[in-house]
Amino acid sequence: MITYLEAIREAQAKALADDPRVYIYGQDVGSFGGAFKATKNLAKEFPGRVLDAPISEDAMVGSAIGAAIEGMRPIIEIQYADFSTPGFNQIVNHAATLFWRTEVSCPITIRLPSGGTAGSGPFHSQSMEGLYAHYPGLVVMTPATVEDAYSMLLEAVAIDDPVIFCEHKYLYYHLKAEGLPTEALPVGKARIARQGRDITVVTYSAMVHECLAAAEDLVAEGYEVEVVDLRSIKPLDTDTVLASVARTGRLLAVGEAWPWGGVTAEILARVASEGFGLLDVPPRRLNAKNTPVPYHPNLWGTHRPTAQTVARALRELLRL
């Protein structure tokens, strides 16, 4: 058995082994193996290529851009996605614009341990994918499975553009698979995580599992829920979403990020403009509440969508 976290480690080990241009830079990633142990033993296995960074996110990302210009393929580990904000300027204004301005590509991978876990509070829980997806020039990946964590991270490193790799901390230890995949869907392709004919739920990352649990709950009530896992939110596989809605006529989009704008709004906008005639009822979305992420598990459990709230939203849409 291999966990989501181990898959991330294995992908980095393979990237380092396969490509001498790859190196890893981040706080505590060296001999310590990272705050979450995503780089465990890599410094020993790949001497000189897994480096501890000072607490300097702006400079970490900036240095990666410079190294990429010179032909390297850096992987930057930000300790928590939330701490990417001091590096935001370099990510959105520099990495994201480089190719467009110069025709020199910027093959960097920025790993963001994302999303909420109980007791983590407002600064160790954020889901920032929508923010990064807003900027042209970035690819944004949001793997929901062990297999995708592995194969998509390898693809992120191989892609010639800056990739924001949003790995979900809640899945790190919870999620296990039999082994590493040998093949994978290409990035940009969504996956039907569960087939169903009555309603489509479009989601990504940890919320895929809440939605699958909700779908399971609704079986007893006679409903078949189709769950689409976007895998990457930019590019966003509109065709797979539309094809699913064409089969079901109903749409719920679920995301752990805040409601204003963002991924779920984008899904609804696309389906409303391109697939209005496919919808039997108005589409709906479910997000976290519009406040910072609370610390206490009682509050956190209500702040984010869960299998229960997804199931409730599904029932409401199914009864329309």
Place this chain on the structure above:
Amino acid sequence: MLDTDPRVSAPLSAREPFAQAYRWMLLARLLEEKLASLYRGGKIHGGVFLGKGQEALSASLGMALRKGDIFAPLIRDQAGRFAFGEDILDAVRTYLGSKLGPMRGREGNVHRGRPREGCYPMISHLGAMISVVCGGLMARRFKGETGVVGATCIGDGGTSTGSFHEALNLAAVEKLPLVLVVANNQFAYSTPNSKQFACNDLVDRAAGYGIDGHKVDATELDACLDVVGRAVERARTGHGPQLIVATLLRLAGHGEHDDASYIEAELKESALGRDCLREAECALLERQWASAAELDAWREEALRQIEEAVATVQREPAPDPNAENWCALSTPHLDDTFGH
């Protein structure tokens, strides 16, 4: 005991602040031990971060400040919080997520404060508090208040942030009465000084900003009281920002989840690894500033306060999501409630 021992010859007038600081340090240490045991028993959600080894420095800062000053404590400042006036219930309620605490269960552990009382609650992003304290001091200046000091702390790791640089430079340009205490405890999580900065001593940076720099051995309470006290006084009397760089060793993991096995035994056994609390205790006895019986009584009193606070808070309600006001604006009619 020899008369030439500087500790023994310390003047009696120094007893009062020393003993007071010791008691804050002791209360902080014992409270944190209690919190660590609650954490191990699964009673605390999220992390627990101890100030073990940093109490002398932190208490000295809290004591040098006075009501009306601004203080933005950081991760390892329980002793300074107490000395600045934090109620033990604020600490316990935040750690246990009580609805009745200042953060109402919305925030946990060290992310707490009371801005209206001059205690700014940290955000996690290291370096972010310094400029905020600067702004607080600018506001006091606009309002014509004089003699105010603003203080905050940061670790050796936090000095590598852009925020640290921007804020210190701003403070220097504005000649603000800022006291920035850098607790160089040799490690930022697992990262040693050698991977954090390459200057000989962080205090050398003061010259680059054009501000006063001070060094202090944070294992020595006398030295902390003296150096921090003088720096705060200089800030208060118009000498601009003061950078204090204290050396010590973190005597705990980064958080209680971390066994800190990366800290070499040699370092722990060196002078840096001395425990400021134990050193202060020895000094109290040697100088006959306190008897063993008094020390015991202080400890008992601290433990009693802690047990009482924990017992009180454990009976308090957890936040109720249904009663929670899910609004992040103070202007509720401007809240965007679409879909809620």
